[in-house]
Each structure stands twice: as structure tokens, then as C-alpha cells.
Amino acid sequence: MSDRKTIADSKRAFNHDFPHVIPSLYRRTTDELLVELHLLSHQKHFHPDALFAIGLSQVFDVFTSGYRPEAHVKTLFDALCRSCGFDPNALRKQAQQTLESVRGHDLEEVQGWIQQQGKGAPEALAKALRNTAGSTTFHYSRLMAVGLLSLLASAQGDESSDPEKLSQIAHELSESVGFSKARVEKDLNLYKSNLEKMAQAVELTEQILESERRKREQNESAKLNTGSSEQMSQGVEACSNIS
Template sequence: MNNAPVRTVSDAKRDFYAHHTRPINSIYRRVVDELMVEMHLLSVNVDFAYDPIYALGIVTTFDRFMTGYLPENDTSSIFNALCRSINSTPEHYRGDAEAVKAGVNGMSLDDLKGQFDNLGEGGEGLRGILAKVANQDKFKYSRPFGIGLYTLVEAAASADALKDKESVEALFKELGEKLNMSTEKLQKDIELYRSNLEKFAQAQEVMKDMLAADRKKREERKKAAEAEAETITETVAVAPEAGEPSDS
């Protein structure tokens, strides 16, 4: 019997900052903190079982909501620290996420929906992952799992198929029921995720405008300073030297 103490959020945060020592841009800090806490709490939950769809949800959430982070090179370090904070690796998460997403390459939405049929019979690849979820006695649903599921649908569906809110709700109700899970939380998480993506896109546009305006102001100040320096230089060049009589 394992009597080791359960790791706390503080333990996870300490491990995170041991692997990523640079400050995190304040605009993105909430995204990182929420992911860190969520990943930690799930990792210590006795009913939670890691699976590739969950991994895809974590990777997708991080990549989409960290878009535009500066310095860009820090994003790899931050994701590495997130995974290390729960005693995992970025290779594990990204490898599983890429593999399960690759499994829907070339599928139509109807093809993907077909993967959810007759899950009691098991299967291989994506169907096998779905069957394991559907046949668990105590499947611990999580928001990242819902986002991972949405990412798979997004990869197979046309953009038009995901425009209508009611159609999306009906689709995930159907998929959730085939996975033998409560669909209400799944539908709410998908709706919130889609809404947050829209808000984030709008916020990015605002940030771009602010950065562009800031660059323009800096350029104007630089030109003004250069013009002033040039004027002073010209004045000095034409001024009489010391001891030289003026024309008056």
C-alpha cells in the first residue's frame, strides 16, 4: 500500500518554477495557472485516468491560448514545466495528442461519428480509446477531455458544420451519450470553450492594435528626436567659433 503523502498544488507550483525560472507575461499568467492547477488536481484524483483525448485537450488549450506569447521561445519551456509539475513530460502529452489527432486525418464528420458506434465491442486506434472511456465503471470527465473531443470533431467537420450553436449542442449530446457520460457538463464546457476562443481572438486584435499604436508613437518620437538632433548639429555647424568676430 502506498502511504506517500498526496502532492499539493504548492508542490506542483514549486516544481513548475524549478523548471521554468523566467517571469510569465501577466496577460497569459492566468492561462498557465489554471492549466497547472487543473492538471495537478486531476493527476491526484483517484478516479481520473489519463488518456490521449485528455492530452489533446491540454495541448490544444495551451497552444491556442498561448498564441502570441513573447518571448516566443519561452512557450516550450512553460509547457515543459507544466508537464514536469505533475511528473510527466511534454513528449508524452504531445506525442499522444498528435497521434490521436492524426487518427482522424481524412475522416468526414460522419466517419468520425461512426467511430462512436458499438463501443461495447472494443476496437483499435481511436475506436479503442473511445471504447475504453465508454466502458469504464467510473470515468472521471474533465474539461480538457471535452476540449480534446471538440478538437477531434473540429478536425473532421467543415467550418459550416460548427457554426450553429444548437447543432453543436445536439452533436455533443449524441457523442457524450455514446461514451456513457453525463452530457450536460460536456455541452457547457464546449460552449464556454468556443466563447473563450472568440473572446481571445478579439483580445488579440486589440493587443495588435495597441502594439501597432505603441510602435507608431515610438517611431514618431524617434523621428522627432533625430530631427531635433539634426537641427542642433546644423546650428553648431554655422555658429561662429570662439574668438571669431561676428559680422555685426
């Protein structure tokens, strides 16, 4: 990520790797992620650690829910990352390994690891926590806050399935990982708000598509019935002529 690209360069690289029309429902998210990744690629003290990888993967996966054609989703993620100098496969692997490292552990234990800045935690998580909590120069990204929230959600326990409780815990733990409480609260509130709006938009889109599908089926059925009626009428007329 050493080349000093402009945003125009990153967009050009993205369009080269993903030469497809993006549905309007997903265009804004794509543009925002592209700009954010571009800006992060120029931050001297930014490192794509596990919390960032988890957050990026989570935001992308959630906000591309229902994307069609499905085959384009992976290509879209890859193009976003590569156009800004990030390795999509490495980020996905990093996110997956870190999330898997906390599965099977209860939420209280995971909280303890975070509060102790990675002490006793699986190496994948400990490394990410050392990067943030142990540094005064690291560059924060809102995707890291989402990564922290998603990490907590992967732990076992009833509280792990309670979004409000998880957000509260993430807020309380933010300073332990070197994040600003105010920033984390703001970023997670915005994330949840956008999540609700996106879910509603996807649901509405699916309803519209389903309605259009039914109309097409009804029209096709009507055409078939009309054709059958015409054929029957012609047959009756032919019989009458013979008589």
C-alpha cells in the first residue's frame, strides 16, 4: 500500500476488476467502503488487524444481503479490497480464524481477554489486541468497532444473542482496546441504524420482485388460456364447416 493513489485511481482499478452494474440498493454501501478503504490505505499508522478484518467482512456481508446475481458477491468484495491495495483472501482468513478462536468460549472469558489486552487469549485475538491497546499511534476505523461487536457475538452465552447488551459491552470494553468510547458508541449506533434501514429495503425489494414474478406468471397463464380458447374456437368452427 505504498503507492500514492488518488481516489480516481482506486475507482478506476475497482471498475476494471468489477465491470458490472451494481444495483442501486447496494451502490451507496459500495461507494462508501471504496472511499473508506482508499483513505485507510494512505494512513501511516493504520494496520489491517483482525478486528478490522472482522468488521469489514461483517459490514460487507450484511449490506450485500440479497445481492443478485449471487456469483458477483465475492468478486465485488475482492475488487473493493484489491483496488485499494488490500488482500481480500488474507482479510477473510484473518477474520475467520479470529472468530473461530473465540467460539466455544463464553462471553465473560472473551471479555476478560479483552480487558487484559490479550493476555491468555488465542494468538489471533491477542495479536489484534496488542496492535490497538499496546499502541498510541494506531489509526482507528469504524470497522474495528463493528469487528469488536461481531467478535463478542461469536462467543457463547445468552448475552451473545442480545444486540443491545452486546453493544453496551462493546462500549464498556472500548478503552481496553485503545478505542474512544464516544467514537465506538457513535459508530455502533450508526451501524445499527443503517442495518435496520438496509433490512427494510431488502425486504421491500424482495416483495416487489415477488409481486412482479406473480404478475408475469399470471400474464403467461392468461396468454396460454387465451391461446387454448382460440384453438378450441377454431376447431369448433372447422367441424361446423365440415358438417
